[in-house]
Amino acid sequence: MRASDKAYEALRTDIVEWRLRPGIILGEVEQAERLGVSRTPLREALARLTADGLAVAQRGRGVVVSDVSLEHVDDLFALRRALEVESARIAAGKADPQEFDSLRERFLQAGRSTGYKSREAYYQLAGELDESIDAAVDNRYIEQSLRSLRVHLARVRRLAQDDPGRLAASALEHAAIAGAIAAQNPEVAAAATQLHLHHSLEHIKNHAGPREDTE
Template sequence: MRASEKAYTELRRDIVEWRLAPGAVLGEVDQAERLGVSRTPLREALARLVSDGLAVQQRGRGVVVSDVSLEHIDHLFQLRRALEIEAARTAAATGDTGEFTDLAERFTRAAALSGAGNSNDYYQLAADLDGAIDHATGNPYLEQSLRSLRVHLARVRRLAQDDPERLRTSAGEHAQIASAIAARNPELAAAATLLHLHHSLEHIKNHAGTREETT
């Protein structure tokens, strides 16, 4: 792996997982030393983070981790609704019935667990559904847009924390999405996706203040 790619990957992970919080200064000397790379590939990595919207240039401070505000969350979900609803609708028309039936069953089992079980396992299951939907759309432009968006959504999810009851409810919502796609019902898949996104946004907004007060 190239040094710039290594630096970019590690910095992006640290930002998404809140080890580097909003407003943290990404000093070239400090980060290059921490990551074990020279300053030239570090600068390349920082430029990519700025392009991704995960960092910003600030006068007098250099590159800092970008903020996560309620306004940003609204904008992200506006785009998320447009992309994910269209993806679910398309997947319902073209996807593999057996694959989505299996995913629906897995989500139903997860919903029956207290707090949807281990949160990391649950997020992996959600990623499996995302991947299946992406593949079923057959649209590389839509798939790329969703991948870029999910980096920011993963960061926002950390803001809301891992609430066991919300994970359980979310598992049930994902089961409905997968079931609708398996049934080849595009409009039901779109409606189930819209409902899930509505509940997700409300939960994040209700919990965002708690995280901001403790960081």
């Protein structure tokens, strides 16, 4: 793996997982030494982070980790609504019914087996639905915007703790989306997606606490 890729992955993970907090100055020499690479590949990594919006370049002062807070969650979800509602609509017109019916079944099952350590498995299942929708939409431009969006979303998600109850409800909402796509009903798929996003946003805003300072 190239050193620049390694530096990029490391920095992006550190930012998404809040080890590098918003406002932190990413000094070139400092980070290069920390990650064991030279300044050249590190600069490339910083450029990619800036392009992602995870960092912003300050003239002369280097780049700092971009700030993100609850005020931005509304904005983030506005973009998510635009992209995912349209994606669901398009997917409903082109997707393979069997694939999404299978996903629907798995979401229903995930909704029943609440609690335990099913959280990781649920996130993976949700990721699979995203991938299936992406594949059905088959649009490189939408996919690129969605990929950028999901990075920011992962960072924001850490602001809210999700409880088992929310996970079960979310599973049912996801099952509705998958079901509507399997039924090839664009408007229902769009509505189900919008509903899911609304509930998801409400949950984040109601269950958000200031992040604990211990890692």
